[in-house]
Amino acid sequence: MSDDSTTGAGRPLTARANFLLSQLGFHVAQTFAARLAPLGIAPNHFGLLTYLERAEGCTQQQLADALGIHRKVMVGLLDDLEQRGLVERRRHPGDRRAHAIHLTDAAHHLLPRARTVADEHEDDLLAALGADERADLVAVLRRIADHTGNPPGVHPGLPLAVKGNSGAPGDAS
Template sequence: MTDPTQLSTHAGFLLGQLGFHTAYRFSDLLAPLGIKPRHFGMLKLLSAHDGRTQQELGEALEIHRNVMVGLVDDLEKRNLVERRRHPSDRRAHALHLLPAAHALLAKAEQRVAELDAELLSPLSPEDRARFLDLLRRTAEGNGLRPGVHPGLTR
């Protein structure tokens, strides 16, 4: 039988282990707020680009339009976003955050900050900055778009 500690010499294993742990912690922290990580990502993007069309946001997140419709339907049912006719293209819908979304997003962002602090607690502030820089460079070097989770597209 292979010694399981030998797996800790492989970057892929360590990243997978930490990614799995992080994904579950993230979901657990958002669950009491009634949202999932994909809702958080959409709300976060929309908070910076309020009034963009579903198509524009879907392209930015690399989400298939059918998945995007379901995601927006979810957020609309929760009274977090509203679809409005686009002012210059009546075939398109512009998405707008509703007041409840701003309050929810503030709570979610606080939980995300707590998770970051928890995950990075073994590292010094200097090591944290270096670690994040290395992760960003590794992700970009592997063709991953900044801010786009590949789990949304696959």
């Protein structure tokens, strides 16, 4: 089975790490977005809020630079979060043209819940693996990600907004 040039077909595509990674990555992003939807945020919002926890008061440009996205996208993300009452655009003390982004109390209350959702999602995703295998997988994935040369922060290209959600999701419960 090492050589199948006669059949012409190579590996069945489920034995390729690149295919598996792409497929799993898509699935993971989709399911995580679905799980995060009841909280009213998308994965990229979660990443932004998580980063803001340690960089409160910085400007939008700094945020966009840190997360590796364009400032234009940051405008849209902050618009969403501001509309949901999770961040505030205050006046920057040093630069009157820049905004100082701050988390609201609602964000501080929401973030632990979002982290719980992420933990549950990860736990469900890796249900077939033992604790040692999970740690090894994370280590290997991090090595691969580190080898790509990309910054370790939030990755670009995460629209992944759940559709069919016209109104405000019922967070009244």
